[in-house]
Amino acid sequence: MYKLVPNFPLKHHNSFGLDVSASYWLTIESTEDWNSAIAQYPHLLQEKRLIVGAGTNLLFMRDFDGLVISPDFFGYSIAYQDDQIVELEVGAGVEWDDLVAHCVKNGWFGVENLSLIPGKVGAAPVQNIGAYGVEVADVIVKVNCLNLENTEFKSFNNDQCHFNYRTSIFKEKYLNQLMVTTVVFRLQKQGKIFTGYGDLEKSVRELGVPSLENVRRAVILTRESKLPDPKVLGNAGSFFKNPVVTEEVAAALEDLLSGLPVYQLIDGFVKVGAGFLIEQAGWKGRKLGHAAVHDMQALVLVNRGGASGQEILALSQAIQLDVLEKYGVKLEPEVQLVEG
Ligand SMILES: Cc1cc2nc3c(=O)[nH]c(=O)nc-3n(C[C@H](O)[C@H](O)[C@H](O)COP(=O)(O)OP(=O)(O)OC[C@H]3O[C@@H](n4cnc5c(N)ncnc54)[C@H](O)[C@@H]3O)c2cc1C
Numbered sequence: 001m002y003k004l005v006p007n008f009p010l011k012h013h014n015s016f017g018l019d020v021s022a023s024y025w026l027t028i029e030s031t032e033d034w035n036s037a038i039a040q041y042p043h044l045l046q047e048k049r050l051i052v053g054a055g056t057n058l059l060f061m062r063d064f065d066g067l068v069i070s071p072d073f074f075g076y077s078i079a080y081q082d083d084q085i086v087e088l089e090v091g092a093g094v095e096w097d098d099l100v101a102h103c104v105k106n107g108w109f110g111v112e113n114l115s116l117i118p119g120k121v122g123a124a125p126v127q128n129i130g131a132y133g134v135e136v137a138d139v140i141v142k143v144n145c146l147n148l149e150n151t152e153f154k155s156f157n158n159d160q161c162h163f164n165y166r167t168s169i170f171k172e173k174y175l176n177q178l179m180v181t182t183v184v185f186r187l188q189k190q191g192k193i194f195t196g197y198g199d200l201e202k203s204v205r206e207l208g209v210p211s212l213e214n215v216r217r218a219v220i221l222t223r224e225s226k227l228p229d230p231k232v233l234g235n236a237g238s239f240f241k242n243p244v245v246t247e248e249v250a251a252a253l254e255d256l257l258s259g260l261p262v263y264q265l266i267d268g269f270v271k272v273g274a275g276f277l278i279e280q281a282g283w284k285g286r287k288l289g290h291a292a293v294h295d296m297q298a299l300v301l302v303n304r305g306g307a308s309g310q311e312i313l314a315l316s317q318a319i320q321l322d323v324l325e326k327y328g329v330k331l332e333p334e335v336q337l338v339e340g
Contacts, residue, residue, distance in 0.1 A: 002026060002033035004041065008068065014055035015118065016303045016312065017234035022068040023047065029072050031146050031153070031181065038151075049148065049176045050338060053092070053120035057127060057236055059333075061309040062340035069148070071122055073181050076102065081189075087141055089184045092122025096129070099185075104216045109191025110139040112212050113200075115219040118230065118237070122180040126170045127334070128163045132219060133197030137163035141186045143170070145178040154178065165271070166241050166334055226297055234303030235294065239316055240274045240331040253277075253327060274331055275299035281322050288315040313337070 008025030011017060024047065028034050038044055048066030052058070073091035076099075080087040086108055090099055096119050100111045113132035123129075124136045125143045140163075143156045162169040170178055193215050195201035203218035204210050228235050242263070245253070250270035254260050257280050261273035278284070278298040285295035290307035293315070294300040301312055320331045 002028045002037045004037060004044075010055070010060065010064070010068070013052060013068075013070075014058050014060055015230035015234060015236050016059060016307070016309070017230070018060050018303065018307070018309055020060045020063050020309070022050075022064040022066065024067045025070065026067060027070045027072055029074075031151070034069075034146060034148065034179075035151055045149075051122075051148075051176055051179050053123035054095075054118060056118040056230065057123065057334070057336055058338050059236065059309050059312060059335045060338045060340075061313065064338060065340050069179065071179055071181065073122070079184055084189055085186055086189060087184055087186050089144075089182050090121050091182055092120060092180045094121045095119075096121055096124055100216065103185075103187055104212050107212065108187035108189060109193065109212060110134075110185065110187040111136070112215045113194060113197075113219060115216045116223045121183055125161060125163070125168055125180060125183060126175075127166045127336075128168050130166070131223075132200050133194055135163070135165075137161070137168075139185045139187060140183060142184040143180055144182045144184070145170075145174075145180050147177060148179055149177055165244065171336075228294055228296070228300060228302060233294075234307070235300050236335045238274070238299045238334050239301045240278075240299060240319075241334045242271045242274045243277075243329050243331060244269050244271050245329065246270070249328075253329070256327070272329070277323050277327055277329060277331070278319055281319070281326050283319050283322070288318065291315040293319070309338075 005025045008022045010020050010022055044067050050068045052068050052070055072093040074093050075091045077089050079089045097116050099121055100115045103111050113134040117129050129136045140158055143161055145154050193210055195204050203222055204214050207214040207217055247268050247270055250262050250272055260276050263271040265271055275298045283293045284298040286293050289311040290304050291311040292302050292304050294302050301315055323329055323331050
């Protein structure tokens with residue numbers, strides 16, 4: 001059954017905790033619900049549209065003058081398995097970390113490094129979530145979607161998703177047009193853990209044997225110690241992407257800033273740590289109105305209480321300008337800006 005609510009408050013549906021609302025909020029549990037809703041309320045098709053999971057990657061500029069759709073598709077089912085692999089189809093409304101816990105409990109390898117990333121399964125392919133050297137693209141077989149404009153179904157195999165660093169076809173071409181309904185993941189039964197990123201290997205060793213469970217525990221402990229809990233301090237995780245630069249630019253930056261984190265990519269490009277650049281530029285802990293740069297993690301912008309989206313955006317723009325002036329590097333937001 002769908003549920004349509006006018007003048008819906010979004011404060012508890014965005015992790016910045018911004019006090020904004022939507023003209024309409026529509027919860028759907030199946031594609032038939034969408035068809036029924038637009039048959040009964042055809043004007044909804046004319047409304048500006050926003051698909052929302054848990055709202056942990058969104059920055060609202062003002063009240064949203066349109067229709068917000070919450071796809072509450074739940075459930076897990078095994079699409080295929082043999083001795084080596086299991087393919088699991090998961091509903092878009094399932095909490096991402098519940099899926100990770102489920103996989104680890106069953107001894108299935110592939111998503112353990114992505115433990116405790118907030119949000120829902122349906123959003124995971126949209127920005128190709130990643131952490132500790134793993135991206136969700138590594139384990140996705142298929143993304144099933146409903147086209148909200150013509151009510152057609154479309155399945156995308158991994159290649160067709162055009163996954164890249166924190167992006168995909170769902171973010172670039174079909175944002176708020178294709179609604180992810182289910183995602184099929186391929187997990188390994190006889191897999192290997194991957195701890196070659198940052199201090200993960202050391203954190204796992206401190207917990208005991210290098211097992212799937214200990215990778216999950218180590219990732220959770222590290223994330224809890226580094227990142228502010230949005231329930232306590234509104235934030236959306238990393239505000240900016242790590243910029244991708246040429247090897248020459250990275251080498252010049254390393255000469256200037258010793259200790260700069262660099263991650264080698266293919267084709268002569270390098271990813272450099274945005275948080276480090278922001279910290280070196282002197283922004284860690286700085287406040288602007290009700291917004292601030294977190295005092296433990298310069299990549300995270302926070303709502304100190306009562307901030308507006310514009311205040312957070314103004315802070316982010318001041319940081320972008322300063323980092324560009326000081327280091328010649330353009331920072332791009334990872335967070336999705338939502339105009340009203
Ligand atoms: C404390 C914290 C830590 C974080 N750490 C990480 C991290 O380590 N790595 C990382 O990659 N991200 C991280 N994030 C960002 C965020 O968790 C992810 O982007 C997550 O996938 C967002 O899920 P969501 O359900 O909240 O999506 P939302 O914020 O609701 O939406 C995000 C985007 O996806 C679209 N969308 C959502 N659901 C659907 C759907 N079913 N169909 C089509 N489009 C949809 C929305 O329109 C929007 O454009 C972090 C966020 C926080 C608050």
